[in-house]
Amino acid sequence: MMKNTIALLVMACAASTLAAAQGQNGREGATLYVSKLGDNTDGSSWKKAFNTIQAALSAVPDDKGGHRVVVRPDTYAEANLDPAFKGAAGAYNTLIGDFDGSLGSGATGWAVIDSGAVDVIVRTDTNDTAGNPGWKLLDKGDPKNEWGLKSIDWWGTTRCSPSHSAILWDRWKLKNLYMTGAEGSGWDLTINKGAEFSTITEHCVAIGRFSGICVGAFVGRRDEPVLIKDCFSMCMDWWGDAAGIYIRAENPKPNDYPDVVIENSTLVGPDNALQVGNPGFAGYTRIRLKDCRLFSLNFSQPTGQPSTGVIYHTLDGKLLHVDLEDCLLAGYKIFGSGGRQFGGDIRPEGAAISYTLKGKVRAYVHFRQPVPEGMERLRYWPVADFEYMLPPEFHNPKP
Numbered sequence: 001m002m003k004n005t006i007a008l009l010v011m012a013c014a015a016s017t018l019a020a021a022q023g024q025n026g027r028e029g030a031t032l033y034v035s036k037l038g039d040n041t042d043g044s045s046w047k048k049a050f051n052t053i054q055a056a057l058s059a060v061p062d063d064k065g066g067h068r069v070v071v072r073p074d075t076y077a078e079a080n081l082d083p084a085f086k087g088a089a090g091a092y093n094t095l096i097g098d099f100d101g102s103l104g105s106g107a108t109g110w111a112v113i114d115s116g117a118v119d120v121i122v123r124t125d126t127n128d129t130a131g132n133p134g135w136k137l138l139d140k141g142d143p144k145n146e147w148g149l150k151s152i153d154w155w156g157t158t159r160c161s162p163s164h165s166a167i168l169w170d171r172w173k174l175k176n177l178y179m180t181g182a183e184g185s186g187w188d189l190t191i192n193k194g195a196e197f198s199t200i201t202e203h204c205v206a207i208g209r210f211s212g213i214c215v216g217a218f219v220g221r222r223d224e225p226v227l228i229k230d231c232f233s234m235c236m237d238w239w240g241d242a243a244g245i246y247i248r249a250e251n252p253k254p255n256d257y258p259d260v261v262i263e264n265s266t267l268v269g270p271d272n273a274l275q276v277g278n279p280g281f282a283g284y285t286r287i288r289l290k291d292c293r294l295f296s297l298n299f300s301q302p303t304g305q306p307s308t309g310v311i312y313h314t315l316d317g318k319l320l321h322v323d324l325e326d327c328l329l330a331g332y333k334i335f336g337s338g339g340r341q342f343g344g345d346i347r348p349e350g351a352a353i354s355y356t357l358k359g360k361v362r363a364y365v366h367f368r369q370p371v372p373e374g375m376e377r378l379r380y381w382p383v384a385d386f387e388y389m390l391p392p393e394f395h396n397p398k399p
Contacts, residue, residue, distance in 0.1 A: 026091030029066035032056040035105060036074055046104060052076065053095070053113065057083040065091030065171065072098055072105035079115035079150070079182055080159035087171030089224075092200065097176035099203070110205070115157050116150045116181025119143040124152055131280070134161040149181050151209040151237075157185035165192040173200040184208030184235070184246070188216040194250045194283075198224040205391050206233045211246040212267075217281075219251050220259030225288075227261050232391045234268040238298065241314060243275030244268045250283035254321060258288040266293045266388045271307050273331065274322075277314040288323040293388050296331025299366055306366070309336025316350035326359035328385045333369040 034056045038049025043056050050056045053076055056069040065088030087093040097111030098104070121143055125136040134154045157179040160166040166187035179185040185206040189195055197218035206212035212233030215226050233245045244267035249259040267273040273294035276285050298307040310331035313320045317337035338350030355372065363371045364378040371377040 027064060027066035027088070029064065029068070029091070029093070030061055031068045031070060032059055033070050033072075034076075035072035036076075037072070046072070046106075053078055054081055057081055057095070060084045060093065064088055065093055067093045069093075069095045070098060070103050070105070071096065071111040071177075073107040073109040073111050075112040075114055075117070077114055077117035077119070079118050079155060079157065081113070081157060082159040082164075082166075083168050083172065086168055087173075089171065092171045092173045094173045094175065095177070096173075097178075099176035110178040111176060112178040112180070113157050113185075114181040115155065115179070116148055118150075121146055122150055122152055122155055128162065132162060134163070149209060149236075151183065153183065156182045156208070157206075158187060160188040160190060162190055165189045165195075167192045167195060167197070169199060170195075170197050171199070173202065174204055175200075175202045176204070178205040180205070180207040182208055184211035184214045186211065186214035186216075186246075187218070188214065189218050193217040194219055196221050198226060200227045200229070201231055202227075203230045204232075206231065208235055209237050210240070210242040211235045211275075212244055214246040215260060216246070216248040216278075217250055218259070219249055219283075220255070220257070220286075222255075222257050225258050225261045227263070228265055229263045231262075231265040232268075232388075233265065236270070238269070238271035241275060241278050242269060243272035243312070244294070245274050247274070247276050247285055247287060248278055248281055248283070249276075249285035250281065251285065252283065254284045255286045258286045258323065260285075261288045262290070262292055264291045266295070268295045268297065268389060270297050272296055272309060272312040272336075273329070274311045275314065276312070276320045277316075279314065282315060282319065284319050284321075286321045286323070288325075289327050290325040292327045293385050294327065294329045294331070295386075295389060299332050302366075302368060307332035307336075310334050311336075311353060313337040313350060313353060317353035318351040321354045321356075323356045324358070324361045326361065328362045328364070328382055329375075330364040330382060330385070332366045334363055334365060334372055334375070 032043040033049035035049035040051045041048045043050040060067050063085040101108040121138040121141045122135050125134050128134050154161045235242050294310050296307045296310045300306040310329045335353045357374045361375050363375040
């Protein structure tokens with residue numbers, strides 16, 4: 001009894017520390033409004049709302065944190081969003097859609113950021129000498145002929161590139177957003193590789209070519225992990241570093257705390273639901289998943305091109321540790337590292353991914369594949385879980 005009481009106190013203390021660090025009791029800063037119905041002046045009210053999300057992000061006044069950008073449900077053709085300032089410890093900034101109408105917009109539903117609908121012509125910048133070149137805009141042609149998902153490196157919902165870090169998104173919270181039409185939604189620190197970084201993504205849908213949500217080139221804070229909660233995250237490609245969620249921490253040695261915590265979320269990808277690592281990056285990553293559903297859709301026969309793993313490390317499994325609690329993992333096989341990438345290079349098979357299990361962790365796999373020790377092998381198709389393969393209707397109330 002005493003041990004249980006102590007454990008509960010420790011968990012409560014940790015939760016309190018995390019809540020304080022993430023700004024749940026932090027400073028109250030400015031509120032800026034975004035609506036296509038506003039007069040696009042100063043964003044100080046719904047009437048004076050900015051017409052674009054970027055205009056509001058650029059108007060954030062300082063780096064003291066606690067600021068809010070509130071978005072009316074609608075569809076916004078925007079890409080490469082970048083705020084003027086970071087948030088602060090104990091005072092996260094927030095980018096939030098007025099999903100239920102409680103923030104006064106007069107509408108309900110998703111604030112959709114469609115980065116494929118932007119009226120531009122975009123191409124790979126062949127003059128960019130970085131290892132993974134960015135994009136450029138062309139000034140000739142009709143952008144309307146190129147509407148659709150813009151699958152080109154570094155074109156994303158949030159801005160980052162080989163020469164531009166996403167570090168200004170540090171200590172921001174994203175909530176009630178539907179992000180799509182681009183390579184992915186998320187953050188890569190690139191030129192700030194190895195810097196500490198924390199964000200919260202809550203009640204969001206993220207769909208992209210190479211990932212739904214991605215976080216790369218960072219290290220997690222002990223009491224402030226990157227938090228992904230109540231989200232649906234899906235990629236639509238199997239080639240290279242593509243997964244429902246893509247993570248790449250840069251820790252020089254293994255941590256005893258997670259860089260990223262994923263809770264009550266659905267991760268979907270053709271090859272991998274969760275992928276970690278990339279050639280040239282050999283840092284350690286730790287991820288905690290609780291109450292999550294992970295789907296790798298490629299159940300090819302062994303003689304075909306089967307999935308490299310529901311959870312996959314591109315280089316070597318020894319660089320990844322996952323803590324799994326009450327999760328479902330469904331795919332051809334559960335773990336993979338190195339070896340043959342579906343649609344990619346062939347490399348030696350890597351070491352095994354290390355993991356811990358808590359609660360009931362279920363696995364539904366190809367009939368000839370083993371299940372990692374401690375997981376429950378499912379006999380029957382996970383009917384109830386499969387209903388989460390698309391965002392459920394109750395996530396999208398009618399205006």
